Amino acid sequence: MPERRLRFDLAWNVRDLGGYTGAEGRTVKWGRLIRADSLSRLQEPDLDRLRALGIRTVVDLRTSAEIDAEGRVALDDGSVAYHQVSLLTALWDPATYVPEDGPEAFLVARYLEMLADPEAPMGAVLSHVVSPAAHPLVFHCAGGKDRTGIVAALALGLLGVGLDDIAADYALTAEAVGPYERWFRATYPERWESHLSMPPPYTTVTASAMATLLPQFLARYGSFEAYALSRGLSAERVAAFRAALLEP
Template identity: 30%
Template sequence: MSTTRDGAYPGQRIIVLEGTHNFRDMGGYQTADGRKVKYGIFFRSDELTGLTEQDLAAVQALNIKTIFDYRDDYEAQKKPDPVFAGVKNIRIAAIQADQASRINISGNAGNADRNQHVIVDMVKNGYFKQFRADTMMMGLYTKLPLGNPSYKRLMEMIQHSDNLGLLHHCTAGKDRTGVGAALILLALGVPEETVMKDYLLTNETMKDFNGKLLSQLAEHVNEVELRNIEHLLGVKEQFMEAAFGSIKKTYGNVDTYFSEEFGLTNQRRKALQSMYLE
């Protein structure tokens, strides 16, 4: 297992594996009071189905106790998670059924190739001829943080240290996982601007993979569709700002949001911080 940072694990942000493109440790980020999130507690990733035998051994060595999957039935059946001995696999769809068909064509892909990227499925189904991806993504991020059973379970789980290390993921590890990661970091007291940096790091980790995919698709779609695909593959500051804005519009501030949405009172957040910060 290699890394973009010096030194052996723990203490590395990006964990390079053969079968994933966006596997990261969420540790090392500084909170408003000067403490830092511990490494080796929270991990985020894209889909795990492509992990090699060497990857599986590397992930096993991270002492992960829970794999939390934000994907829906269709995604998980097409590309199932590996099962590790002694690790709990929990899956609760973060995108509800009425939105799913507009974000990942769930249930509309017919007999799609199991090894084919979901974007290819979407191109074949004419998705990018029908929808403006940037507008749809803004709407998605506005809805994701509110009344979401997946994040409610996530916030419940992280209050119990015996569930951790925790690896949470979706398909690309950027939108559903991006919001989930933002909520964890915010709950720990990491400032919004730092949370945004963690979110935007996906554009770096996925750059090569997305570039290759766009090149492959360029000969099959027109310019408008290609720009639409770019919106869906990357992350943008305005998307996460939509999530932050939705939280503040609904609750006024982050503290009230955590307390009323998840029962994470200031006292419970302090308990979280004492466990997971150093």
């Protein structure tokens, strides 16, 4: 069986979304949709590992300011289509975190805002993600947790994957926190204290956040498909996505 977690030296949260049980009991195909943390750090041989996945499309969910500061994935031979589609007009303000409410409440509120934000180009992101011609496709943000986690949840939901599996996939990001922080501390010791001072929702994974979010999302929008339709996708495109990504 293919591995869910894909091993890279300078990216710690790269995962294949295949293997889950989707609509009509059909399995999501491996090797078609990949979720990741930032790919801007990748050098050889990591770039060779990325090429070996046959990636046709990269969807970068980060802001322009993040890309200006950190760069973008170094695949510039023209074989891979690169799309920057920022899901945030501005990064979250740590000052808005209320410790008494806890990290889960903060994350759920931010996720619902992102999903509802008329300025967030969620339709454009989903348009890339559901396009079979764009696959294999990787989408990523900075840590691969929040923006990437929401897009992964929507993609899996459109494929009919159960809510428990969607929440479990989100929770797997927790395994990447330790390796990333060890690298960060060794590489940027002068920034380590500021990293530690970030509120818990920014630096840890609250596994129950997705499990709490999904019922609220469905109560608001009715279904994953209804949400996609509200963002400009057609029922035919959703059906084509399922036909291409689910095993017969």
